[in-house]
Amino acid sequence: MYRNYFKTAFRNLWKHKAFSFINIMGLTVGMTACFLIFLYVRFELTYDAFNTKADRIYRVVTDIKTPSEVLKASGPAWAVPPNMKDEFPEVEAFVRISNQDMLVRKGDIKFQEENAAFADSAFFQVFDIRLLQGDPKKVLNDQMSVVLSETAAKKYFGKNNPVGQTLLFTNDGIPATVKGVMEDMPENSQVRADILVSMSTLTGRFNPGLDGQWGNYGSSAYILLKPHTNAKALEAKLPAFIKKRNGKEEQQSQMYATLLLEPLREVYLYSTRGGSGNINNVYIFSIIAIFILLIACINFINLTTARSTERAKEVGIRKVAGAGKPQLIRQFIGESVIICLISFLLTLGLAALLLPLFNQLAGKQVSEGIFSNRQYIGLLFLAAVAIGLLAGIYPALVLSSFKPIIVLKGRFATGVRGLLLRKGLVVAQFSISIALIIGTIIVYRQMNFMRSRDLGFNKDQTVILSTDGDQGKDAFKEALKSIPSVKAVSLSSSAPGTGNPAAYSEIENKKGDLQVANLDLYFVDFDYIPLYNIKLAAGRAFSRDFLTDTTQAMIMNETAVKLFGYSSPEEAVGRRFKQWGREGKIIGVIKDFHFRSLQQDIKPLTMRIEPGGCNLASVKIAAGNVPATLAAIESKWKSTMPNRPYSYQFLDDLFDRQYRAEERFGKLFLNFAVLAIFISCLGLLGLAAYSTMQRTKEIGVRKVMGASVPSIVNLLSKEFLKLVVISFFIAAPAAWYFMTQWLHDFAYRTPITWWIFAVAGIAALVIALTTISFQAIKAALTNPVKSLRSE
Structure with a gap:
């Protein structure tokens, strides 16, 4: 029985090559876009997740209240972390990190290292950066001690063992000893450096007395709390701690510090103090991924139900031969799953091909390869099966419910409900597409606005x-x-x-x-x-x-x-x-x-x-x-x-x-918007082709009666264009609302003017008309004799 199902499914796919191509191509493009966005979203949401103690690591930040304003600093004063360790038994360890450019030399090799930092000795106790050479408890203990990443070690020492070797720092050529080599820090880590220098070098040699300064803010600071410590309870003790240690100086300077603790895993996406990620962008791309997949599924449902009349006789014969409704449902859902599994295989190839370009667009190594995380491939496979099941349920129910007596007598016609459903799905597709067009225009206007705005100074040449x-x-x-x-x-x-x-x-x-x-x-x-x-x-x-x-x-x-x-x-x-x-x-x-x-x-x-x-x-x-x-x-x-x-x-x-992060966001937004529009056009092309095929005889009669080519094109196009107009009135207010919220992140922003919506609406009409016209003009130019013989 199942063998027969497979045979029937593949014969049906092969018989209707154009519809099969549109279905498979739409699903493949949709699943590929969704999979790439999934990799991006997963990458953003797993920042610092490699740290096994991430739930106990907190960044210490400060609100500084002056008579004039409240300043939100991304770190505490230099003296705060070591004194917190002394004051509170809940604090297991602390790390201050000060990123600085450093002149580093070894013989004739010299680099102005931009990716270098001073770090406290507990760095490898707090963060899970693996040391390949050296003792994690000792490598950053002494002044002028250095730890190199694998990349930096190769740059300065080639294949030689760097441990125990000397590098020269600053203009004065101060010697420092390499005490360890660490693996390159992960791409999705907030703490990133190729060279770590012991903090005691900065606080003891270059800037003595820094450890005792309560009004100097120049580093990021992280604390590791002991297991089962309540961070909020500790935070509540910090005002008294500051008053005890620095209350007199605060009164004299009229600058009052309030210490706050930010969970490590929340800093990148949620912090307003130097977190370089943006949770809103993650939400936007997640919604776009759902929309693209939804459009692809709509295509499938639309095209399958539209072709239901062609398969009506097949269903009637099967029912007369004894096939029950459950068997027919299994058959049609099986065909849906087969199409999705073909799309799954094509998605793997297309995603592997596009991933390097996607990494470049994202501005980061989102993934080294689609097979680097095999569980993601498993999730994609399950998603393909789920899409096949969900997208195939409605067409299967429609096709399996045909009455054999009616369809075999040739009196079957698609119902009003089926027609309304298809129209509704087209409206949903183009509502999403128009909203994305509006969003793309606004994103690029904001980018151009920032580049072209008078900055108040001359930066040219x-x-x-x-x-x-x-x-x-x-x-x-x-x-x-x-x-x-x-x-x-x-x-x-x-x-x-x-x-x-x-x-x-x-x-x-x-x-x-x-x-x-x-x-x-x-x-x-x-x-x-x-x-x-x-x-x-x-x-x-x-x-x-x-x-x-x-x-x-x-x-x-x-x-x-x-x-x-x-x-x-x-x-x-x-x-x-x-x-x-x-x-x-x-x-x-x-x-x-x-x-x-x-x-x-x-x-x-x-x-x-x-x-x-x-x-x-x-x-x-x-x-x-x-x-x-x-x-x-x-x-x-x-x-x-x-x-x-x-x-x-x-x-x-x-x-x-x-503005690079915004530029990358704009490019990704544009590319995914184009994909969504492309998939919508594929579906519209398929429906237009089917609608034209259904009206072949009508077109032939009209041509014989003297109808012109433009009038026939108008006849076949106007119904679809009406749906696009309805889509515009649904998409415009929704796009206005969400893009207004997005622009709130900018202190200076472009206005959302009426012509943006006009351009988006006209663009959608032109795209739809171009898509439909291909089939409409082809039908209008067909010899009417041939059309009348077709039925």
């Missing part, structure tokens, strides 16, 4: 080079002035988009009092403001004509002026300030400019002349022969800073890097 405090930086700046294509050079602590420190500040407010605030701070030189063409709102810029500008002058932005109660920039000029050991007056106010991502509001910013803190070179170059200019800059670099590797970035690339 600007090269950024990090000197990392090299003693030759001033000589390098002077040497660049001799290059004709170099227009201007400036040294500073930060450039827009590169990050900057915050400083404890006291600024005279409108009442005449010194108001405490934690303000963003740029150390600059006299050439910085002119180079970036930052506009003045009041007062003056730094000038070499005023000797006190190097020690007693500050410039702030318009947002800072408002923070201290001034109604105009002019009112702030001449007011007093105290900041990091400096005292003086505000000499000028600059207009607000976007020195951070457009996802964030402009923050209060201060600028001071501080040559010792200016390690970043900004070089404005002419737009002519850029390669020659870069070669000339490299030559000056090597002659003035020979021990430092030459590396540069263009500021516009550096600034745009802030």
Whole structure:
């Protein structure tokens, strides 16, 4: 019996090749897209899951309340973690991690390592990063101890054993001993570094006394709690702990810290303090995956039930021959499962082919290969069987319910309910497709809005080079002035988009009092403001004509002026300030400019002349022969800073890097939207073909009676186009709501205008009309004699 079912199923598939192709192709594309999205979502949701003690690891973060605002820091003060370990028996271990660029040398090999970090000795006790060589309890105990990843070990030592070998750090070539080699940290880990240096190197040698500082925030910190510890109960004890250890200093500085504990597994997707993931994007892609699979299943149901009249006689004969309804249901569900299993096999091949491209689009190694996690293949197989069962149930019930007497007499016709169902499913398909078109337009408008918005400064043709405090930086700046294509050079602590420190500040407010605030701070030189063409709102810029500008002058932005109660920039000029050991007056106010991502509001910013803190070179170059200019800059670099590797970035690339996550999201959104539309069109093509075939004789009669080709195309198209119009009115409000919620993550966002919906509606109509017209025009051009003979 089952052998006969298989024979019948494959004969039916082969007999109707076009419908079989559309069904299998739609399911294959849908399942492939769904599987790739599943890999992405699974990757995002399993960040830090490799840590077996993840349920006991918490990140320590801080709310810092000042008279002006509440600052949300992504870490505690340096002194907090070691003192928590001493104070609370619930804390088993702590790790502070400070990511820093480091100049590393070994003989002629030298790299400015961007993926390096200082870490406390308990690092390998807290995190499950496997050491390949070395004792996890000792490798980070001593000053100038280093642990390399496998990749870094090969880079510096090749095939030789690195343990016990020496590397030179910083400009001074300070020797450090390699104590261990660790496996490369997982891609979906928040803590990532190729080089770990013992924290005692930083707190004991480079910056002595750092362990005792309660007002300095410069590292991430994680604590490992003992088993069965209640994290909320511990968090409730932290206010008293801070008051006991640092209460007097807080009163004096008027800055009050509140410590909070974030579960490790929630930091990446849910934290608002430096968690680089976005749970909303995970939700969106999960919904898109469901929609794409739903569209593919709708195609299957639509095409199968539409073809029910062709199989009516087969059902009638089978029933007369003694087949019962359960047998027929099993047969038709079996055919559905067979189609899905064929799609499953094709999905494996297509997913394997597309995975490298998908990894590239996602900007991360979502999966090394589709067979790297075999349980996922098993899940895909079960999903294929489930889709076959669920998608096949309704067509099986419809086909098995035909009455043999009626169908064998030839009086069978599809019912109104079946027709309404097919129309409803088409509406559902195109509602999803139109919503995705609207979403894609809004996502790309937001990306273009961020790129094209006036940032308040000039970032064009600007090269950024990090000197990392090299003693030759001033000589390098002077040497660049001799290059004709170099227009201007400036040294500073930060450039827009590169990050900057915050400083404890006291600024005279409108009442005449010194108001405490934690303000963003740029150390600059006299050439910085002119180079970036930052506009003045009041007062003056730094000038070499005023000797006190190097020690007693500050410039702030318009947002800072408002923070201290001034109604105009002019009112702030001449007011007093105290900041990091400096005292003086505000000499000028600059207009607000976007020195951070457009996802964030402009923050209060201060600028001071501080040559010792200016390690970043900004070089404005002419737009002519850029390669020659870069070669000339490299030559000056090597002659003035020979021990430092030459590396540069263009500021516009550096600034745009802030939006890479959104760009990747936009590209993925676009690709999956196109897939959804493609699958919808496949289904529409199949239905149009079937509808045309059903009306072959009618078309022949109309042509004989003088109907034109356009009138026949209109006849066959208008019913489907009506469904697309209905879909638009369903999709538009839903898309507006969800995309409005998505845009809320951006401080500066594009408006959602009416023409977006108009474009999406017209695009859907054009796509549908193009799809339908292929069959409609073909039918309209067919010889009517041939059409009339077809029945």
